[in-house]
Amino acid sequence: xxxxxxGGGNMAGAMIGGLIRHGHTPSQISVVEIDAQxxxxxxxxxxxxxTASIADGIRGSEIVVLAVKPQQLHAAVSESAQxxxxxxxxxxxxxxxxxxxxxxxxxxxxxxxxxxNTPALIGKGVTGLYALPRVDTRQKEQATRILAGxxxxxxxxxxxxxxxxxxxxxxxxxxxxxxxxxxxxxxxxLGLTADxxxxxxxxxxxxxxxxxxxxxxxxxxxxxxxxxxxxxTEQALLSMEQSDIRGAFIRAMHIANDRSREMGEMFRxx
Ligand SMILES: NC(=O)c1ccc[n+]([C@@H]2O[C@H](COP(=O)([O-])OP(=O)(O)OC[C@H]3O[C@@H](n4cnc5c(N)ncnc54)[C@H](OP(=O)(O)O)[C@@H]3O)[C@@H](O)[C@H]2O)c1
Numbered sequence: 366x367x368x369x370x371x372g373g374g375n376m377a378g379a380m381i382g383g384l385i386r387h388g389h390t391p392s393q394i395s396v397v398e399i400d401a402q403x404x405x406x407x408x409x410x411x412x413x414x415x416t417a418s419i420a421d422g423i424r425g426s427e428i429v430v431l432a433v434k435p436q437q438l439h440a441a442v443s444e445s446a447q448x449x450x451x452x453x454x455x456x457x458x459x460x461x462x463x464x465x466x467x468x469x470x471x472x473x474x475x476x477x478x479x480x481x482n483t484p485a486l487i488g489k490g491v492t493g494l495y496a497l498p499r500v501d502t503r504q505k506e507q508a509t510r511i512l513a514g515x516x517x518x519x520x521x522x523x524x525x526x527x528x529x530x531x532x533x534x535x536x537x538x539x540x541x542x543x544x545x546x547x548x549x550x551x552x553x554x555l556g557l558t559a560d561x562x563x564x565x566x567x568x569x570x571x572x573x574x575x576x577x578x579x580x581x582x583x584x585x586x587x588x589x590x591x592x593x594x595x596x597x598t599e600q601a602l603l604s605m606e607q608s609d610i611r612g613a614f615i616r617a618m619h620i621a622n623d624r625s626r627e628m629g630e631m632f633r634x635x
Contacts, residue, residue, distance in 0.1 A: 366393065366507060369426035371441055372433035373398035373407050373415060376457055379486035380430070383515030385411055387488055397422030419445045423452070428507060431456040431466075435628055439469055446471040453504045455479050455511075459531050460628025463497050463524060474499035477508045480527050480535045481515065490516030493530030495523070525626070532621035540614075545570065 368384070370377045373396040381394060391413035398404050404415045416422045419441070423429050429449060433441045435458040442449070449470050455477045456466055463476045470476075477500055481492040492512045496505055505520075512518045521527060545566045552562025577587055592598040605611070 366428060366511070367395070367426040368393065368428045368430060368511065369395045369397065369423040370430045370432050371397045371419065371422065372431065372437070373403050374400075374432065374434075376481065376483065376485075377430070377432035378403075378407065378410075379483045379490070380432070380457075380481060380515055381407070381411060381413070383485040383488050383490065384511065387514040389514070395422050395426060420448060423448055426452065428453045428455060428511065431458060433458065435459055435461050435632055438466070439632065442466075443469045446473070449473055451475075453477065453500070453507060455508055457481055459535065460528075460625050461632050462629045463495065465629075465633055467497065475504055476500070477504070478524065478527055479508070479512060480530045481512065482534050483538050485515035488515055491534045492516060492518050493527055493534065494518055494520045495527050496520075528622045528625035528629075531625040532618045536621050541570065 368389070370381065373381070377396065381396070384394065385391060391411050394411075395414040395416070396404075396407055397417065397419050398407065398415055399417050404417075407413060407415050414422075429452050431438060431442065431454060438456070438458050438461055446469065450473075453475050454466070454470065454473060456463070457479050459480070461478075463478050467473050467476055474497060477494060477496045479492050479494050482490050484490045485492070490512075492515070494508060494512065496508075509518060519530070521530065545563070548566035548569070549559060549562045552565060553559045557565070573587075577584060580587060588602075592602060
């Protein structure tokens, strides 16, 4: 399977790194990228073909992954719509709806929207997928094979659910890094070195997540097992509840979901 990426920035870089680590060769991947620095980075890191020409970049590729920023997508594809004929198009752009993209590509029918996340770089990503009705089983299998190579995949039946996927797992690595930063900072304030605090914070996230994955218990039960009555965790969680950290976090994810939906509206008539 030859795959072309249009846009070779952060997320494409993570996906390409994941694909290469999982058996794709650089010769099976081409990238269309306009930024000279990004071009050099990709060539240096992976030794693949990188071009600024969309015609050169997607020629010979069965699958094209659209990985430019949502606000760049219309300009990136609309003048070259005929080049996409017969190809499976996978768009990872947040918000932009499959029907709109289909219009921009001369009513192209073979479109899958995907919402991956950056741990794809190390094969630990998770991707939500939605396909337009005319995408056939073989094309879905192709998308599954590509994206399963960089982590776990979840198909959704309704496109609107991709807004929730974006708010949860698309943005999610940023939330995790945010909490890790806070834990590192607090650890350092409490007298640990920054390195030790970072190591403890990261290993705690990893260990707790593996435990949750492998356990049949609910998340609440696992939390309760850490929280000794009259002990230390109880006081920390009480303080978090008093500050409504849970509520603030849930509100933030609703805002992310709304923003994803709003971006879909914003780019609708571009
Ligand atoms: N980052 C994430 O965690 C994540 C997760 C899931 C989905 N996504 C989605 O992935 C897409 C890319 O996000 P990103 O964070 O990777 O953005 P990014 O780092 O800005 O990558 C986009 C790249 O495409 C280049 N570009 C712009 N117009 C182009 C064109 N016509 N042809 C070829 N290249 C072009 C940009 O160059 P310039 O910078 O010069 O414009 C930039 O280097 C977005 O639609 C986003 O919603 C991102």
